Amino acid sequence: MSISTLRQQLLAGETTPSAILERLAGDIADHDRQIGAYLCHDLESALAEAAAANLSLPLGGIPIAIKDNINVLGQPCTCGSKFLSENYRSPYDATVIRKLRAAGAIPFGRMNMDEFAMGSSTENSALQTTRNPHDTGRIPGGSSGGSAAAVAAGSAIAALGSDTGGSIRQPASHCGVVGLKPSYGRVSRYGLVAFASSLDQIGPLTRTVEDAALILQAIAGFDPADSTSLDVPAPDYLTEINAGVKGMKLGVPREYFGGGIDPGVRKNVEEAIQRLAAQGADIIEISLPHTEHAVATYYVIAPAEASSNLARFDGIRYGHRAANPADILDLYKKSREEGFGPEVKRRIILGTYVLSSGYYDAYYGRAQKIRTLIRRDFEDAFQKVDAIVSPVAPTPARRLGAYADDPLHEYLSDIFTLSANLAGIPGISVPCGLSDFDGGRNLPTGLQILGPHLGEAKLLQIARAAELASARPA
Ligand code: GLN
DSSP: OOHHHHHHHHTTOOOHHHHHHHHHHHHHHHHHHOOOEEOOOHHHHHHHHHOOOOOSTTTTTTTEEEEEEEETTTOOOTTTTHHHTTTTOOSOHHHHHHHHHHHTTTEEEEESSSSGGGOOTTOOSSSOOBTTBBBTOOOOSSHHHHHHHHHTSHHHHHHEEEESSSHHHHHHHHTSSSSEETTTTTTTTTBOOOTTTOOOOOEEEESSHHHHHHHEEESOOOOOTTSSOOOOOOOOSSSTTSSSOOTTTEEEEGGGGSSSOOOHHHHHHHHHHHHHTTTOOOOEOOOOTTGGHHHHHHHHHHHHHHHHHGOOSSSSSOOOOSSOHHHHHHHHHHHHHHHHHHHHHHHHHHHHHHHSSTTTTOOOOOOOHHHHHHHHHHHHHHHHEEEEEEEEESSSSBTTTTTTHHHHHHTTTTTTTTTHHHHHHEEEEEEEEEEEEEEEEEEEEEEEEEEEEHHHHHHHHHHHHHHHHHOOOO
16 A cells, blocks of 8 residues: 555554554565565564654654665664674664654665665675565566565555665666655765765655655755755645646657667657657657766766775674684775675775776776766756656566676666766656566566756656556556
């Protein structure tokens, strides 16, 4: 059930927050073994919060599942890594958690993810495999794969994820749920374990667009504890949500419909765009000429920032500590060697390389310049259109284990989502129908809608129209 439906039932006295939690815990016990979305959950503490829930608040009594890189006081925060899975407990609430609680919600469940959010399949989790509820032989997408899979399977009402290069939108697309990456600065990152600080944002994964708006409303806003959060008041994301798309100009970027995109994805996305046109939107072809450089740019900047952020995992202050080191350098080396998985090591090596003297200008410096060009592409486009529509991922969910030895193939599949993070603009993925792919049947596909910086309200309005149109029988 969606948050809005549950809220009605709660207010009508037809259910209680405790009953909802007991029901979810039952679902997790019965079904999550097949899916593997939850790393753990703490029913007892959630029930204590439920007993005190204030139903008059906007999310009063609603449990929200939390990606395992967002700190919740007293709970584990493994980031899908062995480094933090042994003994780390969060000493504080992330700002988004504090805000969710202030809106009446109950954080419930720690969701599996690619280690330190590096990946697009959740297969890089060092802790467990998460499967796509639509086909358990396939990936849920990633890195917020646990969050997306639980919402799709019905074992969570809604969830928080994080998106550095697509990690909310792509798993939402693969699992057939809604996923919103807010503008950079819209939501506080305080208490989110940093991957690439100039790209990371927290956002909701939900069953409906309205639910995404409800959660964004609760978590958006200025936070003095995050120097990159913007001191700009958040508008009301629900007032215009049903206003439709009549007269809106929607840009279709040529570069997002080229070769390499699966025919089923293309068909579903094109039909979703046609449905928006039928509701009165103007469809305009546009160009984002630097798109082809997005993957290379992101895979320099994100690893560079990661190599710096992950320096704090040294065996001294956080998590895993190697036994019997010869000296302090050996302690650092062994702890990191034992604690990090292969993808994280690859990123740290890449990032250290592009930042090292002699290579800095050629790689990191150049990537920063191209990042500016990518941002300008969007600024130019938003002179002409209200929003941009595209696929989220080139294909529906692939099989588990495919491309296990081919990280480059995995990186290339991020082509449609990375640019929004590089430019700092918001993006949403909304389900746009099912498709067959690589032996799989009826796999979800997503429509991506990108908007100008801080343009979330309009994005939600368009996504709501797309959702309504795809729910209506043709
Ligand atoms: N797939 C991208 C990566 O591996 C994005 C991950 C994310 O958004 N956290 O870096």
